[in-house]
Amino acid sequence: MTVSYENSKIVFEGIRAAGISSVSALPETWLGLLLQRIESDPDMTLVQVTKEEEAVGIAAGAYFAGEPHLMLMQNHGFLAAINGIVSLAQLYHVPLCMLIALRGHWGEPYPWHTRGGIVTEDVLRALDIPFEYARDPARVAQQIREGYTLSRSSLWPTALLLTRDLMEEYP
Amino acid sequence: MERRQCIELIYDELEEKVVVTIMGACAQELYDLGHRENFFYLQHAMGLASSIGIGIALHRPEEKVVVLDGDGSVLMNLGTFATMARYAPTNLVHVVFDNGSLLSTGGFDSHTTSGITDLAGIARASGIEHVADADDLMTFGEAMVEAFEREGPSVVVARVKAVGPDNYGMDLHLPENAFRFARHLSDRRSNR
Numbered sequence: 001m002t003v004s005y006e007n008s009k010i011v012f013e014g015i016r017a018a019g020i021s022s023v024s025a026l027p028e029t030w031l032g033l034l035l036q037r038i039e040s041d042p043d044m045t046l047v048q049v050t051k052e053e054e055a056v057g058i059a060a061g062a063y064f065a066g067e068p069h070l071m072l073m074q075n076h077g078f079l080a081a082i083n084g085i086v087s088l089a090q091l092y093h094v095p096l097c098m099l100i101a102l103r104g105h106w107g108e109p110y111p112w113h114t115r116g117g118i119v120t121e122d123v124l125r126a127l128d129i130p131f132e133y134a135r136d137p138a139r140v141a142q143q144i145r146e147g148y149t150l151s152r153s154s155l156w157p158t159a160l161l162l163t164r165d166l167m168e169e170y171p
Numbered sequence: 172m173e174r175r176q177c178i179e180l181i182y183d184e185l186e187e188k189v190v191v192t193i194m195g196a197c198a199q200e201l202y203d204l205g206h207r208e209n210f211f212y213l214q215h216a217m218g219l220a221s222s223i224g225i226g227i228a229l230h231r232p233e234e235k236v237v238v239l240d241g242d243g244s245v246l247m248n249l250g251t252f253a254t255m256a257r258y259a260p261t262n263l264v265h266v267v268f269d270n271g272s273l274l275s276t277g278g279f280d281s282h283t284t285s286g287i288t289d290l291a292g293i294a295r296a297s298g299i300e301h302v303a304d305a306d307d308l309m310t311f312g313e314a315m316v317e318a319f320e321r322e323g324p325s326v327v328v329a330r331v332k333a334v335g336p337d338n339y340g341m342d343l344h345l346p347e348n349a350f351r352f353a354r355h356l357s358d359r360r361s362n363r
Contacts, residue, residue: 047258050250050253053218053219054219054250054254056216057221057223057248058222058223060223061223061224061228062229063353064211064226064356065226065227065229066231067230083216084216087215087216088213088216091214091215091345092348093346093349094349
């Protein structure tokens with residue numbers, strides 16, 4: 001299994017097509033090829049963080065600054081960012097558009113990812129965060145655009161879960 | 172030296188800046204001097220004020236951004252110094268009021284009490300070039316003048332007494348503060 005080169009490119013193009021010019025991220029395997037593209041694009045600003053909660057602050061700052069911004073993280077990073085999501089974004093009605101690599105779910109071979117994978121959906125529901133699963137490369141650009149649009153109109157976090165179907169391939 | 176005196180000293184200078192404060196005493200002392208539309212008070216999410224400052228500073232290089240932080244808050248997000256050093260927004264001034272106390276949440280000692288942990292040292296070792304340490308008002312004032320003038324980022328650690336205001340309260344709802352702050356920053360850009 002390897003990370004899909006083609007679908008990483010499609011996700012990147014979806015981010016660009018949604019008008020997003022700024023990304024905060026904590027690198028992880030599934031996001032690696034995508035982050036390389038973002039980093040080498042002169043029209044995009046990439047801010048790598050040391051922990052995902054920091055990215056909630058960066059995203060809020062980008063929003064206040066008027067810059068279309070997207071957060072990239074693994075689901076365990078989402079779990080690590082919860083206080084910032086609740087006590088900054090939701091408390092102040094600051095929109096967040098999150099793309100979350102859904103590790104530890106269907107087909108996961110690595111035991112260490114599994115607890116986080118199993119609870120991610122319930123935690124999103126508990127936090128009233130609207131989410132969708134991205135499985136189909138033909139639809140993912142639209143899902144990114146619509147997730148961003150909903151975050152801005154609702155002034156609330158939204159999450160698009162990047163699944164194994166989308167991010168991995170069998171050579 | 173008290174934090175209130177430090178904030179009073181720079182209050183006039185803050186009129187043209189973009190200001191983000193942490194919760195509790197620090198927010199209240201700034202608010203009590205007179206709210207302005209360019210002030211955002213982060214009343215929760217401890218640690219993230221400096222991240223908001225970095226986010227604004229990187230995307231609005233024409234603005235000078237000032238973060239009023241505290242030892243308890245910055246200890247919750249020490250990675251912020253590394254992020255600040257890596258992306259080095261030249262327009263960011265990060266003030267850390269170190270009172271060695273979690274004053275707003277009960278007055279427990281923080282990890283900086285008795286000088287055990289050196290926040291200025293952590294900032295320097297994270298790779299931030301301009302870091303000042305101030306124990307008195309004169310030194311703080313000079314450090315702030317330099318920080319406002321130079322191409323930063325700058326960190327100013329101000330050792331202050333663990334005292335705060337007698338009364339807390341703002342005539343400003345939290346989302347209202349966020350909406351007006353975002354609107355103000357947008358208007359500033361269109362008026363340039």
